[in-house]
Amino acid sequence: MKADADTDRLELFYTASLQVAGDKPLYRMVEDHIRTLITTGHLIPGDLIPSEAQLAKALNVSPGTAKKAITNLVWEKLLFRHQGKGTYVSRVDFEKNLFRFFSYGDAEGRSIRINKKTTARSLQQGPSNICKRLGVAEGSDLVYIERLGVIGERPILVEYSWWPAAVVPGLEDESIHIPDYLYALVLNRYGVPVVRAGETLTAEAADSKTAKVLDIAKGTPVVVLKRIAYTLNDRIVEVRTTKGRADRFSYKAEIRR
Amino acid sequence: MKADADTDRLELFYTASLQVAGDKPLYRMVEDHIRTLITTGHLIPGDLIPSEAQLAKALNVSPGTAKKAITNLVWEKLLFRHQGKGTYVSRVDFEKNLFRFFSYGDAEGRSIRINKKTTARSLQQGPSNICKRLGVAEGSDLVYIERLGVIGERPILVEYSWWPAAVVPGLEDESIHIPDYLYALVLNRYGVPVVRAGETLTAEAADSKTAKVLDIAKGTPVVVLKRIAYTLNDRIVEVRTTKGRADRFSYKAEIRR
DNA sequence: GAGTGGTCTAGACCACAGC
DNA sequence: CTGTGGTCTAGACCACTCA
Numbered sequence: 001m002k003a004d005a006d007t008d009r010l011e012l013f014y015t016a017s018l019q020v021a022g023d024k025p026l027y028r029m030v031e032d033h034i035r036t037l038i039t040t041g042h043l044i045p046g047d048l049i050p051s052e053a054q055l056a057k058a059l060n061v062s063p064g065t066a067k068k069a070i071t072n073l074v075w076e077k078l079l080f081r082h083q084g085k086g087t088y089v090s091r092v093d094f095e096k097n098l099f100r101f102f103s104y105g106d107a108e109g110r111s112i113r114i115n116k117k118t119t120a121r122s123l124q125q126g127p128s129n130i131c132k133r134l135g136v137a138e139g140s141d142l143v144y145i146e147r148l149g150v151i152g153e154r155p156i157l158v159e160y161s162w163w164p165a166a167v168v169p170g171l172e173d174e175s176i177h178i179p180d181y182l183y184a185l186v187l188n189r190y191g192v193p194v195v196r197a198g199e200t201l202t203a204e205a206a207d208s209k210t211a212k213v214l215d216i217a218k219g220t221p222v223v224v225l226k227r228i229a230y231t232l233n234d235r236i237v238e239v240r241t242t243k244g245r246a247d248r249f250s251y252k253a254e255i256r257r
Numbered sequence: 258m259k260a261d262a263d264t265d266r267l268e269l270f271y272t273a274s275l276q277v278a279g280d281k282p283l284y285r286m287v288e289d290h291i292r293t294l295i296t297t298g299h300l301i302p303g304d305l306i307p308s309e310a311q312l313a314k315a316l317n318v319s320p321g322t323a324k325k326a327i328t329n330l331v332w333e334k335l336l337f338r339h340q341g342k343g344t345y346v347s348r349v350d351f352e353k354n355l356f357r358f359f360s361y362g363d364a365e366g367r368s369i370r371i372n373k374k375t376t377a378r379s380l381q382q383g384p385s386n387i388c389k390r391l392g393v394a395e396g397s398d399l400v401y402i403e404r405l406g407v408i409g410e411r412p413i414l415v416e417y418s419w420w421p422a423a424v425v426p427g428l429e430d431e432s433i434h435i436p437d438y439l440y441a442l443v444l445n446r447y448g449v450p451v452v453r454a455g456e457t458l459t460a461e462a463a464d465s466k467t468a469k470v471l472d473i474a475k476g477t478p479v480v481v482l483k484r485i486a487y488t489l490n491d492r493i494v495e496v497r498t499t500k501g502r503a504d505r506f507s508y509k510a511e512i513r514r
Numbered sequence: 515g516a517g518t519g520g521t522c523t524a525g526a527c528c529a530c531a532g533c
Numbered sequence: 534c535t536g537t538g539g540t541c542t543a544g545a546c547c548a549c550t551c552a
Contacts (some may be wrong), residue, residue: 025521053538062523067538075332077513083538084531151370198514203460203478203503221460221478221503246460246478256334256349256453282540308518319542324519340519341549 026061030069033059038078041232043128044193045091052087093196094183114156116180119213120146123165123172128238130162132206133228133239136161141165144171145182148213149244155214155242167237183229192237203246210243221246282407283318287326295335298489301450302348309344312463316469330498333380349452351440353512371413373437376470377403380429387419390485390496398422400429402439405470406501412471414501424449424494441485450492460503467500 024032031040037043050058056066070087075078081087126134126142134142142162149157161182163171166189170176180183183194202224222243228240258304281289294300307315313323327344330336338344383391383399391399399419418439420428425447427433436442440451459481468475479500486495 016478019346027521053537062304063525064523065521068522070538082531083529084536086531086537165545196511198511203480205478218474221462223460227266252460254453278543284540305527309547310518318543325540327519339550341517341551343518 004062027065027069027072028137029065030055030059030061031072034069034073035078039232041193043089045195047089048086049089053111055073063145069196094194094197113158114149114151114180116147116149116178119148119158121143121174123179126162133236134162134164135236136164143168145171145178147178149242151248154243154248155250158210158213159240159241159242161238161240163238167231183203186237192231194229194231194237197227199228200226202226206243214243214245216245223249267482271407284322284326284329287312287316287318287323288329290334294506295490296452297434298439298450299347302346302452304346305343306346306373310372312408349440349454351454352453361492371408371437373416373435374404375402376405376415378397378431378435383419385498389419390493391421392420392493393509402423402428402435404435408505411505412502413505414499415467416497416499418495418497420495447486451486451488451494454484456485457483459483462498471500473502480506 016238034043034049043049049055051101052066052070055070055244056063059066068078070081074081074087079091080086080090122144123141124144125139126136126144128138130142131138131140133138136142137179141164143161145161145163147161148155148157163186168183168186171189175184178191184250203221204224205219206214206216206222208218210222214222216222223246225242225244227238227240228236228244229240231237234238260510261276291300293305300306304378306312309320309323309327313320317321327336327338330340331344332460334347336344337347344422346415379401380513381401383393383401386398387399388395389472391397391401392497398421400422402416402420404416404418405412406416424442428446428460429442433442433446445448460478462482463473464472465475467479471479473479480503482499484492484495484497484499486497488494495502
């Protein structure tokens with residue numbers, strides 16, 4: 001019955017009455033409680049959290065305090081509200097980040113969609129520098145995926161991606177279709193949500209392999225994006241390097257107060 | 258007397274009772290009112306705004322509503338609060354933006370300060386592409402400033418900056434000391450606040466001039482940052498191109514929900 | 515001590531979603 | 534119709550700042 005699921009979810013909130021009360025404000029403890037449920041995976045993106053009233057009752061605070069805690073988390077984009085329905089846990093939107101930088105053509109317009117073709121995939125012992133970044137033992141089995149990003153027929157970027165084979169066993173299998181949004185596949189097939197990533201951006205001269213696939217001369221400047229992706233509890237699940245044609249790359253930012 | 262200044266400031270808030278009431282929520286109208294005072298220059302960065310209680314009384318809303326409006330603007334970083342003192346208009350912090358990308362050395366540490374030496378300055382008729390970007394007539398008088406950014410003795414970046422001479426008359430004069438933070442000078446000397454900027458980031462091969470000052474080989478990848486800076490009412494006051502050594506550049510981002 | 519923002523509560527009424 | 538979040542109000546008490 002639906003009521004059961006609701007009750008189960010609510011129970012998460014009936015714990016030891018909001019940690020041992022520190023000197024933090026009440027609403028802060030409510031926030032932290034929800035934050036913890038999210039980072040530990042008890043709540044995952046898309047989940048509906050209890051209503052403000054239920055939350056207030058469960059945690060024994062006034063409705064206004066529960067509302068304030070939720071409001072703060074909404075400002076932090078950890079949650080979003082939908083009037084009449086409830087409050088949900090947000091998804092990570094990687095497209096809204098460094099990736100969107102590779103824009104093309106439509107000078108002022110929105111970002112055009114980049115399609116990705118998988119150009120290579122294999123199971124192999126990882127190079128030591130990759131293993132180090134992944135935080136796994138040297139020589140561990142890794143799944144390697146290489147993808148070419150194109151707009152129309154024009155190559156824009158190449159991705160070199162590495163995953164511990166233990167996390168995504170069998171992903172090297174050619175029969176598994178890799179969608180543009182790789183993380184969706186990993187979540188659905190392996191139940192591993194990517195919840196966070198760190199990225200570093202630089203530029204360097206194109207190596208010969210990259211130059212070839214991007215159809216540029218070796219030594220031409222390319223934009224280099226290194227990403228480390230994390231799942232729950234700060235476990236690293238992917239190390240990725242993206243190299244993109246500088247002439248088809250642009251990052252726009254608006255600086256305001 | 259101090260009371261006069263306070264009264265003057267407060268008067269800004271006694272206008273036509275919050276625009277013609279649209280169907281917007283009350284707190285939204287309070288927000289917009291404050292936002293307008295800021296973008297029109299009636300309130301400038303660093304200004305103290307009336308207390309929540311005064312605001313509520315002046316605009317004829319309840320204290321809770323005034324507080325909510327202010328809280329939202331604080332989340333938007335347009336305002337900041339200081340308990341016991343009051344609420345202030347924020348300053349633009351350009352250092353927290355694309356600029357901070359040029360990090361150097363201290364792998365994990367904070368960003369190291371970049372010192373800037375003015376290497377050239379002059380009054381001249383602007384190149385047509387610059388005039389176009391500045392939105393002034395072709396051949397207008399512009400002040401040109403060239404600065405070299407260094408950490409210690411190592412060159413990191415060069416800046417090529419253009420201002421309409423009408424905005425900053427006499428700035429080409431060698432006797433005017435240009436501080437690292439150019440906008441502070443422009444604000445103090447000419448009363449022109451830079452309130453906003455748009456930036457674009459790309460990479461390209463170093464031209465010979467840039468290569469020389471940055472002490473790299475011509476054709477080496479450099480990171481290129483183009484900025485258009487605005488003062489009040491969306492008037493463009495500066496067009497700047499920054500070129501930095503890619504090997505000493507790195508932009509780190511954290512992607513979260 | 516007077517004034518500011520910070521916390522916390524309580525409750526009324528509205529607007530929207532979904533059965 | 535019920536439950537959800539959204540708006541708006543009112544007021545108590547606390548913590549900080551500064552004269």
